[in-house]
Amino acid sequence: MNFFTATGRYIIFLGKIFSRLEKRHVYFPKIMHEIKEIGMSSVGFVAFISIFVGAVVTLQVAYNMVNPLLPKYLIGLASRDSIILEFSPTMISLVLAGKIGSHIASSLGTMRVTEQIDALEVMGVNSASYLVLPKIIAAILFNPILIILSIVLGIVGGWLAGNMTGICPTQEFLLGLQYEFIPFNIAYAMIKTVIFAFIITTICAFYGYNTEGGALEVGQASTKGVVYTSILIIIFNYLITHLLLN
Amino acid sequence: MIKIESINKSFGSKKVLHDFSANFESGKVNLIIGKSGSGKTMAIKCMLGLHEVDSGHIYFSNRDFINISAFKRQQIRKEIGMVFQGSALFDSMTIEENVMFPLLMSQTLSNSEMKKRVSFCLNRVALKNVNNLYPSELSGGMQKRVAIARAISLNPKYLFCDEPNSGLDPTTASVIDSLLQEITYEYNITTVINTHDMNSALQIGDNIIFLNEGNFMWSGTKETLLNSKNNSLNKFIFSSEVFKKLKNKS
Numbered sequence: 001m002n003f004f005t006a007t008g009r010y011i012i013f014l015g016k017i018f019s020r021l022e023k024r025h026v027y028f029p030k031i032m033h034e035i036k037e038i039g040m041s042s043v044g045f046v047a048f049i050s051i052f053v054g055a056v057v058t059l060q061v062a063y064n065m066v067n068p069l070l071p072k073y074l075i076g077l078a079s080r081d082s083i084i085l086e087f088s089p090t091m092i093s094l095v096l097a098g099k100i101g102s103h104i105a106s107s108l109g110t111m112r113v114t115e116q117i118d119a120l121e122v123m124g125v126n127s128a129s130y131l132v133l134p135k136i137i138a139a140i141l142f143n144p145i146l147i148i149l150s151i152v153l154g155i156v157g158g159w160l161a162g163n164m165t166g167i168c169p170t171q172e173f174l175l176g177l178q179y180e181f182i183p184f185n186i187a188y189a190m191i192k193t194v195i196f197a198f199i200i201t202t203i204c205a206f207y208g209y210n211t212e213g214g215a216l217e218v219g220q221a222s223t224k225g226v227v228y229t230s231i232l233i234i235i236f237n238y239l240i241t242h243l244l245l246n
Numbered sequence: 247m248i249k250i251e252s253i254n255k256s257f258g259s260k261k262v263l264h265d266f267s268a269n270f271e272s273g274k275v276n277l278i279i280g281k282s283g284s285g286k287t288m289a290i291k292c293m294l295g296l297h298e299v300d301s302g303h304i305y306f307s308n309r310d311f312i313n314i315s316a317f318k319r320q321q322i323r324k325e326i327g328m329v330f331q332g333s334a335l336f337d338s339m340t341i342e343e344n345v346m347f348p349l350l351m352s353q354t355l356s357n358s359e360m361k362k363r364v365s366f367c368l369n370r371v372a373l374k375n376v377n378n379l380y381p382s383e384l385s386g387g388m389q390k391r392v393a394i395a396r397a398i399s400l401n402p403k404y405l406f407c408d409e410p411n412s413g414l415d416p417t418t419a420s421v422i423d424s425l426l427q428e429i430t431y432e433y434n435i436t437t438v439i440n441t442h443d444m445n446s447a448l449q450i451g452d453n454i455i456f457l458n459e460g461n462f463m464w465s466g467t468k469e470t471l472l473n474s475k476n477n478s479l480n481k482f483i484f485s486s487e488v489f490k491k492l493k494n495k496s
Contacts, residue, residue, distance in 0.1 A: 020316060023353065115334040118296050122406075123348050124323040 013206050016128040017136070030134035031141075038100040038135065039142030043149065045099065046092055050150040053091070054157030057082050062167040075168040076158070076176020081185070083154040089189040090237050092150045093196035096143065097229040101204035104135055105225035108208030109218035117209070132205040139197035147193045151186075188244050195240060196233050203229045247272050248293065248404060248436055253302030255285075255292055255460075262288045264460045266302070272403075272436040275427050275450045279441055280457035281482055286440040287331075289457065290406050293438070294328065295319055306404065324352060327397030327435075329407040333389040335381040341368070341392050342377040348400045367395040371425060387418035391425070398429060405430065407439040411446055419443065423450050444483060447471060456482070 001009070021027075061078040108131060111117050120127040155177065162168030168176075204225035211221040248270040255263040263285045270276040278286045291297045293304055295311065304311040306322050314322075335344050345367055349360045368376065371391040381389055390410060397405055407426060411419035427450040430437040441447065447454055451468040456479045464476040472493060474480060484490045 020320070022351070026351065110337075114332055114337075115330045116336055118291075118294075119328065119330060119334040119336075121296060122294050122323055122326055122328040123351060124320040125351055126320075 009210070010203075010206050013128060013209065014202060016126065017132050017202075018129070020126045021129055021133070022126065026130070027134055027137075030130075031137050034134045034138035035142050038103065038138055039146065042096060042099060042146060046095070046146050046150050047153050049092070049095060050088065050153040051157035051160075053087060054079065054083055054154030055161035057087060057154070058158035058161045058168065059165070062162070062165075072168050072172040073176035073179060075162060076173035077179050078176075079158040079162075079173075080155060080177050080181075083158070084151055084185050084189050088147050088150040088154055089192040089196070090233065092147060093143070093193065093200065093233055094230055096146070097196075097200045097204075097233060098226055100139070101200050101226045101229050102222045104201060105204040105208035105222040106218055108132075108205055109211035109221045112209060112211045113214055113218060128209060132201070132209070135205060136198060136201045139201045140194055143197040143200075144190050144193050147189060151189070188240075191244065192237065192240050195236055199232050199236065200229050203232060247307055248438065249303075249305040249308075250289075250293065251303040251305075253289075253292055253299045253304065255288055255297065255299050262460050263292065263299075266457070266460070266462050268455050268462065268465070270436050270438050271453060273431065273434040274437070274452035275430050276436070276438045276453045276455070277441055277447055277451040278438065278455050278457060279444075279447055279451075279482075281442060283459075284457045285460040286442075286457055287408055288460075290408055290438065290440055294326065294406060295323070324400065325403040327400065327402035327405045329390065329393045329397050329405070329410050331409040331412055333381070333386075333393040335389055335392055335396070337381055340378050340380055341373075341384070344381065344392060345396045345399050348396065352400055363399060364395075367399050368392075370398065370429070371395045386413050387415075387422070390414065390418075390422055394422070394425060394429070398433070401433065402435060405435045405437045407437070409440055409442075411441065411443050416445070419446070420449065426450065444486065444489060458482070 058075060058079045061075050061082070065074065108117075111131070117127045117131070120130060159170065159173050162173050163170055204222075207221040207225035207228070208218075211217050250266060250268045253263055253266050254261070266285070266289060278289055280286050288297060292299045293311075299312060302312070306325070309322060311319065311322060336347065339347065342364055345364045346360050349355055349363060355363060364377070368374070371394050373388060373391050373395065376384065376388065376392070381392065384392065405426075410422050410426065414422065423446050426437060426439065429435065439446070439450075448468050448471065451471065454466055454468065454471055455462065456464040456476070458478045464474055464479045466474060472483065472489075484493055
């Protein structure tokens with residue numbers, strides 16, 4: 001499938017997801033299930049990564065501040081901005097692309113090759129909408145919560161690292177956290193998160209839904225889904241940053 | 247009744263179905279037989295609209311199935327039950343939820359009525375105490391029976407089965423055949439079954455169509471199957487030693 005064919009088929013796939021919707025009561029339990037499946041199950045994983053990367057960010061900022069004239073609170077400020085602007089929304093979304101993206105692509109791929117999607121179609125159900133729309137809604141609703149959690153825990157990790165190593169005392173770190181805080185940065189992080197959530201779910205679902213063949217192709221679809229999602233996240237990260245922060 | 251008129255289907259330069267026409271009558275078990283790769287599954291998938299035909303017409307009780315909107319096609323599909331080759335049960339749902347699923351999507355019954363209907367369908371296929379099990383906990387034959395129960399849950403007018411006996415032992419295969427035949431007669435369903443199992447053909451084939459390399463070759467009944475003068479069909483049937491001996495005896 002070349003780039004133009006894939007893009008065209010992806011747009012048609014999106015059209016199928018958002019057309020001929022089933023009744024609302026059909027989606028609600030599915031959305032709850034997906035929140036549990038792709039959202040709640042990622043909490044521990046995201047928390048673990050965020051604490052350690054937050055700590056590493058703080059240590060690296062301190063390592064690079066070689067000038068003794070620079071105030072120590074700048075460590076807190078730089079860590080805060082790195083975590084809010086880039087680490088949590090982008091890096092965690094990339095991590096989620098690997099975790100939930102591969103889950104989405106492989107589960108839909110398996111449903112395709114075992115004819116479960118055909119069974120839905122024969123029953124008169126719009127399979128794309130029934131299977132994919134709850135995943136999109138769940139990710140769009142829950143990923144921002146994961147990212148906020150990641151921001152908080154990343155900062156906590158940074159504070160712990162700074163405090164325990166003695167490179168940035170608590171008071172200095174807290175001052176840095178509050179200094180020149182721009183609330184729009186949070187909005188920027190949330191906008192990115194929502195767009196990345198849409199990309200993760202739809203691209204991976206597209207590759208899973210259109211799997212042809214058997215177990216080998218399911219694996220390939222999962223890999224393709226994660227690779228293209230990651231590429232698109234990086235590209236959109238640049239575009240959104242250019243649009244919102246320039 | 248399902249009527250097919252000159253349907254053609256190709257993938258690139260490979261013709262899978264060539265000018266295929268047939269009538270599938272209601273209240274009868276209609277079989278499509280042929281060797282692997284003869285186009286049987288494709289014929290069924292085209293009839294269900296899972297693959298679009300290149301040309302030709304398909305009518306469900308005189309209603310055109312090809313040149314209609316997605317919504318109208320969806321309405322006709324609600325009158326169809328399908329048993330897939332691998333059963334295609336939803337892994338994440340229990341047996342009860344699987345059988346209830348078409349009812350839930352059609353929204354014609356209350357919750358208690360749906361539960362009653364599920365019990366009725368599972369009883370009809372002789373399955374008991376499996377409601378809360380998952381498909382992976384059942385044997386292949388039981389999964390096929392659940393698939394049949396799911397297919398009949400909405401009282402379909404048309405029932406399609408793709409290789410319902412594949413992977414089953416002869417005894418279970420015979421049970422599934424009898425079940426499909428009983429259901430067809432009991433509810434006056436138009437049943438279309440794909441098979442290359444000649445035992446099935448001789449047991450339940452009220453109307454048999456033989457396909458060879460995507461071409462219609464022969465049609466008849468289980469009574470006329472063994473005495474056909476069609477060379478391709480004879481080659482297909484009597485490739486089995488058992489049927490060769492049967493032919494020599496008669």
